[in-house]
Amino acid sequence: MDTMRVLGLLLMLAFLDCSSGARILAIVPIPGRSHFIVFSSLARELAARGHQVTVMSAFPQKTPIANYTDISLADELGVLGSVNFFDFGSLNPVIMMLAMWGIGSTLCDTMLSQRVVRNLINSEKDQFDAVIVEAFFNECFYAFAHKFKAPLIQYSVFGGNLAVDDSVGNPTPYSHVPDPMLNYGDHMTFCERLKNTLFSLYSAAGRYLYYIPKLDAITRKHFNDSTLPYLGDLEKSTALLLVNNHVAVGFPRPLVPNYINVGGLHIKPSKKLPEDLQKFIDGARDGVIYFSMGSNLRSSHFPEEKRKALLETFASLKQKVLWKWEEDSLPGQPPNVRLGKWMPQADILAHKNVRLFITHGGLMSTQEAVYHGVPVIGIPVYGDQELNMVRAEAAGFGIQISYSNLSKEAISWAIQEIISQPRYKENAKRLSSIFRDNPQSPMDTAVYWTEYVIRHKGAPHLRSAALDLSWYQYHLLDVLAVLLGAVVLVLLVTAFVLRALYRKLFHKTKSSPKNKSKKRD
Template sequence: MSNYNIIISPQSLSDMRTMGVPQIISVVLLLLVITADDSQSAKILGLFPFPARSHLISITALMKELARRGHQVTVVSSFPSPPMANYTDIIVKDTFPEKDSINFFEFFDEGMFSWLKIVFFWHMGLSTCERALQVPDIQKLIHDQNLDFDVIIFENFISECFYGFVHKLKIPVINISPNSALLAMGNPVGNTYNPSYMPDSMLGYKDHMTFKERIANTLITLLTSVGRRIMYLPRQDALIRKYFEDSSFPGIAVLEPNASLYLLNTHISIGFPQPYTPNTIEVGGMHIKDPKPLPKDLQKIMDEAEHGVIYFSLGSNVRSSDMPKEMLQVFLDVFSKLKQRVLWKWEKDSLPGQPSNVQLGKWLPQSDILAHPNLRLFITHGGLLSTQEAIYRGVPLLAIPVMGEQKSNAERAKESGYALMLDWRNITSESLNSAVDELINNPRYRENVQHLSVLFRDRQQPPLERAVYWVEYVLRHNGAPHLRSAALDLYWYQFYLLDVLAVVLGVVLLGLTGSGLTCWTIYRVFFQKKKSNPVTKSKKMK
């Protein structure tokens, strides 16, 4: 942390002699406030190179708040932010240009085997990492011998090659997750991932799984964990040694357990209960702010909608304009017959067959739209940020998940009673119209989400305040090593008590073997000897 020297000149002392007691007290208090504020000022490096705007929304809210509180914040990301004091952007562009050409409807059309796309994400991580490390501004950071930061905040989501900065700077690191607890990010701080009741987010299971689901969940968890350690991380290690020109890099698997803090973008009211280590902090919803006034055209539409408004958006990665033709026609048919106005996030300039009650927009202020009292229904892909915003605003959902953890989010929303879910592969005019009608006209969905909204908001402190507090806690306590779990110092066989189990089984087997031999010896000595006596006697008689 940095400190400033406050210099009081002789002229200043002379001026103070002419002041009254109240003025002098005010000056002293002002100096104390200035020095107190500055003593907490830190230099923070944020590493978020993964090219997903949805991931950055919640993370940027935290980084900007830290800057507003006087910290010097430097952020590495794929998307620039509006200029502000104490905030420096380093942009890594075109790290995965193939993403823009991917039609996620086609890419994830694989039913139950869609979890295998983890291999694609690993490839994406390696590709984006290598391109990002070649960016001139990143190379400048890598080779800067005077690089000075107090803490790193890192989205450890298929961007592991940036652990090179953790090794270079040797300062505390805070992991931040764009969604709920991920195996790859949770284990490094000591959280126990139990597949018997913690479903993999790619499968869409609930926490109460059937026997068949527990088998699948366990196998996938094991394959993902082992595959990441054997196939993926060594290749990320190689990138670090190459671009940081550091052959002494010990490996990501060695550095990951040293994370000081793990910030989770979730909350117990919308997730599955599970145990966390003390340095795992839930901060879900920290990107949600008080609603801003809508643009005049949108405000007019929503104010004048006699029967209310339906908002339709599939997020920042899945594009509505990539829908299969049959699916698109279903939405056009159903929307054209609705009494409600529809706001549709559509990525192209026009929509052939656009109904008169549908308003298009390439970008729409989603959170502010959801806050309008005339908003009746949110048709969504089930992304975590969208789900959190809908819960916070008390809006029912029609979820149409496409990829990743979206199905898990949709299943939880459905189970909580404020949503219905449709499979985009089998969607029909009848199923869509029925779901929309049910969600709009049955009040229980809005009642359920408004109850959940109360739970989501009911916290000791707002999530953004909580996140800032814990970042500054790590700064105040030099990485807060007292929060670190001893589980991180155990080998895997020690963690699962396999060595203890082996000894116990060995003692039991030894005892059983010894008892068996003793019984056999007694049997031989006493019983077999008695049986042999008649034979001996008969021989003597002959």
């Protein structure tokens, strides 16, 4: 009898546990693997904690995961392997932003047209307790939060920008918060502050006057819902903004309560390396240099002269080099260089023999380098990569080499500088300590706030009142206009009174009897 009671109690507890899980729709439609790696870390963890997670992405899981359901966009979107992202390095920030608006509009129209997405748009049986959307030119997918009457959670895989800040009413002082497209630090010169302000105003004006209206029309075409709010208003319903940022690799800035930094979310405890790779690094008496340009930039797309400069430099080193190279062979490969189409980057950086990481400066790579205390040489090409390397130089754990100036002389000097000067390694270790010193892990933080928003039905008490103000009210331009008007009025009244007094005194002096008698004499 006691055994039956115990079994019954266990069965009841099991059902209670299952019923407590939320139904979450996670959308990461950009077909970039680096974006998905970070985003999917949160999705898999939510599934592991008992939530039913449906993930719409171009990277479906190869093996089934409990509580994790794929809506695959792989056939429609593919992977960006054929695109040469080095071409983006020639675009200035203004053109780059225009290009991103165009790409965002095209991708939204394309993705919302796909059969699997339309099935979800037209579904009458699916229900979700929260909708998580990657904050990267995917605003059209906010409409799913309205459709399912669920809190909207945004997740930014990079350090955030004006657009994601505005979605939760977060202040963005142009005086010390640089736009990710610009390569400025938080202590800007007058000229830099001027350029940062002008570019930010251009981005805001273009986004709200051109991009969002265009995207709103595309969204309405596909959703065909007369109750759908304007996309700009729907964006302001964001209940939570999770940002892949950490003060150790960023700059301090003001944050509203529902803007949560979860930098390093994708970093996991180090695993043992494959045996052959372990042997290669263990046997490097002078250390190893790890070289990777990330998941979108392909080393095989390097122009001939830059590839030759890298090969000649690596051949002259006594260190071994691990190079993420996407082709089967590399002409002129030196004997101290080992190639790999894919490498367990974080696990490699965790090895004590790794002396240096040569990187494109992507945020996730920078975070992994800091987490493991490895100094970096950055070769930024586009986006926020240059800003990340500006931060690395400012923090003293990295050196930036302009892609346009990449040469044997430049890369050789940078390698010898970092390897021969202990301060780079010391600063990397210092920042690693700061990066790891958190009250709870980034993953636990992200999961806690996601569940918090679900528990509290969107947590409207976290919403900033700034979202209800017009742009001129937010910047106090109406107050400034009244104050200036009051000052002008006071000055006018003062001028009128002084003029009246002057005229009265001057007229009295001219018309006095004494003056008149003098004229008669």
